[in-house]
Amino acid sequence: MxxxxxxxxxxxxxxxxxxxxxxxxxxxxxxxxxxxxxxxxxxxxxxxxxxxxxxxxxxxxxxxxxxxxxxxxxxxxxxxxxxxxxxxPKGERQCDLFLFARSPALVADFWKAGDNSYIGWALDIGGLRSVYSREEGQAMIFEVCREAVARYNRGPCHYVSWAEKRINENIAGRLKDRGL
Ligand SMILES: [Zn+2]
Incomplete structure (x- = not known):
């Protein structure tokens, strides 16, 4: 290949x-x-x-x-x-966000020890692991980051913190649904 x-x-x-x-x-x-x-x-x-x-x-x-x-x-x-x-745009979190927005396959493997990331510091990784399988979680993070890039392209905004918050809201929503 x-x-x-x-x-x-x-x-x-x-x-x-x-x-x-x-x-x-x-x-x-x-x-x-x-x-x-x-x-x-x-x-x-x-x-x-x-x-x-x-x-x-x-x-x-x-x-x-x-x-x-x-x-x-x-x-x-x-x-x-x-x-x-x-x-x-420059920056470590920006770097992760634009990477994650390319494909679920490029989202850090938070389900495996060792693959940490800058955006990962802001996320509820324990919650993420408990309510999302790796495939589902990578797809969810990809979708949110893709939307954040669309927001960035529309004009100046806090697209990185928006994405971090949105991912955590998705995790919190599932935890709540499952009574966790
Ligand atoms: Zn870096």
Whole structure:
């Protein structure tokens, strides 16, 4: 499976692919959701994944999840120095929101320990796990974030906090329905 994108992998990352071939699969899968990305550079991070704004490189580790890969690609889309298209608003929560609005498959896996996120800090994760399966919850968060992006496109507004509040309201509604 190859995405329609010219992805450049640094030598140290290609060496990592030998030990962790699934990482390359996750990068290619995640790139499918970014049709606006034509050229992009990926490298290896020594400790945790980050976007290297100095060189415009997404740096990953062998355990980087689809969420983490998508989050760092979204930072590339926020970077007018390296991304040639229309850039996205800056910020960590903005980064998560625009990522989650692309596909349920890119919503952080809150059901699995380790896949945390910036928007996740504002959410009732315990409640989310207790009343939503992963598939349902990722779909719900995707829908809310997609609506938040539509609000952002209509004009200045607090679309990130709106989305966080709306997700928590959906969780609270289900908890109430179930008498929890
Ligand atoms: Zn970030």
């Amino acid at each position: 190859t995405a329609m994108v010219n992805a450049h992998y640094t030598k140290d990352l290609q060496e990592l692919f030998v030990k962790a071939p699934a990482l390359k699969d996750r990068i290619e899968y995640t790139l499918w959701f970014f049709p606006e990305v034509i050229n992009i550079k990926f490298g290896r991070a020594s400790r945790s994944a980050y976007y290297d704004g100095g060189t415009g490189t997404v740096r990953l580790t062998k355990i980087s999840s689809n969420y983490v890969i998508g989050h760092e690609i979204t930072h590339f889309l926020q970077d007018e120095a390296h991304f040639n298209g229309k850039t996205l």
